Amino acid sequence: MSDSINIALDAMGGDNAPEEIIKGAVSALETSPEIKLFLCGREDDIRAELSKYSYDVNRIEIVHATEIIGMDEPPVMAVRNKKDSSLVKCMYLVKEGKCDALVTAGSTGAFLVGGQIIVGRIKGVERPPLAPFIPTATGRALLLDCGANVDARPTQLVQFAKIGSAYVKKVCGINNPRVGIVNIGAEEEKGNALVKETFPLLKATPEINFIGSVEARDIPYGAADVVVCEAFVGNVILKMYEGVGTVLLKSIKDAFMSSGRSKIGALLAKPALKKTLKQYDTDQYGGAPLLGCNGLLVKTHGSSKAVSINNSILQCKTFIENNINDDIREMFSVSMDI
Amino acid sequence: MSDSINIALDAMGGDNAPEEIIKGAVSALETSPEIKLFLCGREDDIRAELSKYSYDVNRIEIVHATEIIGMDEPPVMAVRNKKDSSLVKCMYLVKEGKCDALVTAGSTGAFLVGGQIIVGRIKGVERPPLAPFIPTATGRALLLDCGANVDARPTQLVQFAKIGSAYVKKVCGINNPRVGIVNIGAEEEKGNALVKETFPLLKATPEINFIGSVEARDIPYGAADVVVCEAFVGNVILKMYEGVGTVLLKSIKDAFMSSGRSKIGALLAKPALKKTLKQYDTDQYGGAPLLGCNGLLVKTHGSSKAVSINNSILQCKTFIENNINDDIREMFSVSMDI
Numbered sequence: 001m002s003d004s005i006n007i008a009l010d011a012m013g014g015d016n017a018p019e020e021i022i023k024g025a026v027s028a029l030e031t032s033p034e035i036k037l038f039l040c041g042r043e044d045d046i047r048a049e050l051s052k053y054s055y056d057v058n059r060i061e062i063v064h065a066t067e068i069i070g071m072d073e074p075p076v077m078a079v080r081n082k083k084d085s086s087l088v089k090c091m092y093l094v095k096e097g098k099c100d101a102l103v104t105a106g107s108t109g110a111f112l113v114g115g116q117i118i119v120g121r122i123k124g125v126e127r128p129p130l131a132p133f134i135p136t137a138t139g140r141a142l143l144l145d146c147g148a149n150v151d152a153r154p155t156q157l158v159q160f161a162k163i164g165s166a167y168v169k170k171v172c173g174i175n176n177p178r179v180g181i182v183n184i185g186a187e188e189e190k191g192n193a194l195v196k197e198t199f200p201l202l203k204a205t206p207e208i209n210f211i212g213s214v215e216a217r218d219i220p221y222g223a224a225d226v227v228v229c230e231a232f233v234g235n236v237i238l239k240m241y242e243g244v245g246t247v248l249l250k251s252i253k254d255a256f257m258s259s260g261r262s263k264i265g266a267l268l269a270k271p272a273l274k275k276t277l278k279q280y281d282t283d284q285y286g287g288a289p290l291l292g293c294n295g296l297l298v299k300t301h302g303s304s305k306a307v308s309i310n311n312s313i314l315q316c317k318t319f320i321e322n323n324i325n326d327d328i329r330e331m332f333s334v335s336m337d338i
Numbered sequence: 339m340s341d342s343i344n345i346a347l348d349a350m351g352g353d354n355a356p357e358e359i360i361k362g363a364v365s366a367l368e369t370s371p372e373i374k375l376f377l378c379g380r381e382d383d384i385r386a387e388l389s390k391y392s393y394d395v396n397r398i399e400i401v402h403a404t405e406i407i408g409m410d411e412p413p414v415m416a417v418r419n420k421k422d423s424s425l426v427k428c429m430y431l432v433k434e435g436k437c438d439a440l441v442t443a444g445s446t447g448a449f450l451v452g453g454q455i456i457v458g459r460i461k462g463v464e465r466p467p468l469a470p471f472i473p474t475a476t477g478r479a480l481l482l483d484c485g486a487n488v489d490a491r492p493t494q495l496v497q498f499a500k501i502g503s504a505y506v507k508k509v510c511g512i513n514n515p516r517v518g519i520v521n522i523g524a525e526e527e528k529g530n531a532l533v534k535e536t537f538p539l540l541k542a543t544p545e546i547n548f549i550g551s552v553e554a555r556d557i558p559y560g561a562a563d564v565v566v567c568e569a570f571v572g573n574v575i576l577k578m579y580e581g582v583g584t585v586l587l588k589s590i591k592d593a594f595m596s597s598g599r600s601k602i603g604a605l606l607a608k609p610a611l612k613k614t615l616k617q618y619d620t621d622q623y624g625g626a627p628l629l630g631c632n633g634l635l636v637k638t639h640g641s642s643k644a645v646s647i648n649n650s651i652l653q654c655k656t657f658i659e660n661n662i663n664d665d666i667r668e669m670f671s672v673s674m675d676i
Contacts, residue, residue, distance in 0.1 A: 072525075137585045147522060150530040184485060184573040187410075192488040192570045216577035220585040232530045233574055235522040239554035240578035247475050247558040248586055248618065255614035256607055265606030269593070272600035276593035280586065 004036040004059075007316050008090035008099040011041030011049075012068045013106025015303050018042075021105065022049035024309025029059055031310075032317055038093055040065050041086040065089040068106075071302060075109030079117065087111065091118040094295035101296035101316035103287065105304040112148050115290045115297045122325065124332025125292035127152060129160045130231070130299070131167065132288035134241055135280045138222035142168050146234035148290060154198040157181070157228055158205055163291045163328055164226040165208045170322040171315075172225070180214030180224030182233055188212070194230055202228070207331070245280060286315030292328060296320065342374040342397075345654050346428035346437040349379035349387075350406045351444025353641050356380075359443065360387035362647025367397055369648075370655055376431055378403050379424040403427040406444075409640060413447030417455065425449065429456040432633035439634035439654035441625065443642040450486050453628045453635045460663065462670025463630035465490060467498045468569070468637070469505065470626035472579055473618045476560035480506050484572035486628060492536040495519070495566055496543055501629045501666055502564040503546045508660040509653075510563070518552030518562030520571055526550065532568055540566070545669070583618060624653030630666060634658065 009025055011018045018041060025037050036059050039046050043064040050060070067085035069078045082088055087106050091114040093099040104111055112130070121128055129145035144160045145152065152160075161179045168177040181202060183191045188199055190213065202210045214223045216237060229237070256266035278284070286308065287300030296319045300312045319325075347363055349356045356379060363375050374397045377384050381402040388398070405423035407416045420426060425444050429452040431437040442449055450468070459466055467483035482498045483490065490498075499517045506515040519540060521529045526537055528551065540548045552561045554575060567575070594604035616622070624646065625638030634657045638650045657663075 137589065150522070182574065184488070184570055184577075195570075216574040217581040219578070220581040232522055232533075233571060236520065236554040236571055236574055237578055239522075240557070240575055241582055243555040243558040244579055244582040245586060248583060251475065251614045251617070252590070252611065255610040258610045258614075262607040262610035265603040265608075265610075268603030269600040269607065270603075272593040272596045272603075273590065276589045276596075279589070 003034075005034050005101075005317055005320050006036050006038060006099040007313055008038045008040060008063075008093040008102040009309075009313070010086045010090050010102065010104035010106050011039045011046050012065070012086040013104040014300070015105075016305060017105065018045050018049050020304065020306045021309055022046065022053075023306035024304075024313070025060070026050075026053045026055050027306060027310045028313035029055055032314060035059070035313065035317060036061070037313070038063050038090075038099055040089040040093070041068075042066065063089050063093065069110045071107050073107065073110070075107060075113040078107065078110050079113045087114060088118065091115070094297065095119050099295070100320045101298065103298045103300060103309065103312045103316060105287075105300045105302055105309065108147065108299055111297065111299045112290065115293050119293045119295055119297060122292050122294060122329055122332060125163070125328070126156050126159055128290045128292035129163065130234075130288050131164060131291050132238060133285040134219070134227075134238065135285075136220055136222035140172070140285060141219060141222065141225055141227050143227045143229070143234055143237060144291070145229070145231040146238045146288065147231050150231045152194075152230050154194060154201055157194070157198045157230065158201045159292075161202055161205065161208050161210070161226060161228045162331055164228065166327040166331060167289075167291060167324055168225050170324050170327070171318055174225055176209045177225035178211045179208045179226040179228060180211050182216060182219075182227060182229035182237070183213035184215070186213050186215060249277070284311060286312040289315070289319070294325075296325070341372075343372050343439075343655055343658050344374050344376060344437040345651055346376045346378060346401075346431040346440040347647075347651070348424045348428050348440065348442035348444050349377045349384050350403070350424040351442040352638070353443075354643060355443065356383050356387050358642065358644045359647050360384065360391075361644035362642075362651070363398070364388075364391045364393050365644060365648045366651035367393055370652060373397065373651065373655060374399070375651070376401050376428075376437055378427040378431070379406075380404065401427050401431065407448045409445050411445065411448070413445060413451040416445065416448050417451045425452060426456065429453070432635065433457050437633070438658045439636065441636045441638060441647065441650045441654060443625075443638045443640055443647065446485065446637055449635065449637045450628065453631050457631045457633055457635060460630050460632060460667055460670060463501070463666070464494050464497055466628045466630035467501065468572075468626050469502060469629050470576060471623040472557070472565075472576065473623075474558055474560035478510070478623060479557060479560065479563055479565050481565045481567070481572055481575060482629070483567070483569040484576045484626065485569050488569045490532075490568050492532060492539055495532070495536045495568065496539045497630075499540055499543065499546050499548070499564060499566045500669055502566065504665045504669060505627075505629060505662055506563050508662050508665070509656055512563055514547045515563035516549045517546045517564040517566060518549050520554060520557075520565060520567035520575070521551035522553070524551050524553060587615070622649060624650040627653070627657070632663075634663070
């Protein structure tokens, strides 16, 4: 294998495939000369899109795949039966070591199943968490698990905390990231059975900087760098972020458009507002990685446009250049020795 | 007892007590001639505040209480030991039938404990849910349970659905309110163990209009009128609403103030924005009722100002005038007969 960073890209996954996927791919090649991309999907469709751009042909390889896994297909069946799908092909490229990472905007369910059963977990990792960044008033926070493993056990939440710390340390350059557990009150005795059991375990984990409970209200303020929770709760947090933000911004936009006076006001305030709201634009962070697998697997939003595909590819580059999986491997090989 | 609607008010509870509590009380008396208020707390403090206003002295009764339960006191101990606290006095006024309802901005924990052990549940209600309204793009939705009972069982969630339906029917005038269960996907087979067990039970409950799973993202859009979930999840939803909304609006405000140009823009757009954002102001809905107790118990935000005290009192009036507890009693006496 060459010195390039090889990334598999599901050219057929998501609402805007293959157009936006290919557009994002070409743009990532332009900014990062060390990247080589493996585009998985229908060769004709991929070539047709690629013909719109000029790029270094040596840095793109097309891996033909006849099938596509739909967003609503039962994930386990889809991964098992559609061996010739673009997503499954991406998974095998990582499994076989031909690629270091993969990016898909396709089915989340199939992504999670494929990650576990095709690519596989790092030895010692019980359940790989899905770990997106969420924007905060002061920067960003890593939220994990946000949907991979419902009904997790306390020891698994402790693993999430350790994996998340290692990731944030390297990706955000925060030396001693603050780890908080999502709770319904700030006191140690508060919470449901899972949180009450997990709290003392986190306190007794020397590798992390555990700051205690974090109330959901304080997450958007930036109360912690690593926000640990069970997948159902994490998913609710992520979706509430999305839902409340979108509804509120839509209402504000409607208000701006409601009269001549407010329209002029909007026009004047637009540049300042645009700058502020960019801070809350999750596209800039790339997708959600499934951490703790043998390779980096990144899931971007189904509605991803080129910019978030581009950023997800750059996210893989950062991950690989920083050898984050080596840190995770070392972390769990040590715990295995005890 | 007279024909008036008697409501107990914890004059010492919350960050702005007693000033804002008394101000809200006097304002509620003005709009609703059928109300009589029982103000519990330190008589001197209450009289000092009341002296600022003119009001009908026959419609306010002061119930002297020497103690105050602090926000951070362990709830069970506080309710047990501080028999002469303003909150416990309110609870006994309801228990003894002297008042039909109570409103407090004090400790949530003590409120929940006092509701259960002093006022008590309606026969057949397993665990009274805390049930605030949350604003949506199309109106409002009742969220329950949002913090009273962590680790609830499926049969308890079914009770929440029934109680919530009865409440929304009368309070919002929605004939057949749509009941959704919070889930991490729209399909029936998705979810954690609790949701998977609860889903078929809700489907088999003829008294409610069950529309299936509701993703957190869709709640702010108004996807359901009654949003059922376990208390930990409900609390996270409520707090995320608060956190994301506040942080986003603060950022927008900062953006408006960032330049001369944007300041003028803000000035022009202000009336339209104010009108829109009022829709998301939870103060207008009053507080969160603990439903299923023998009397109506309402908890408003610790930082409540007069307006939300006023609206919480009016909320009690609506509840009592509509005999909602009779509906809940009937509902559960029928289920008990089976």
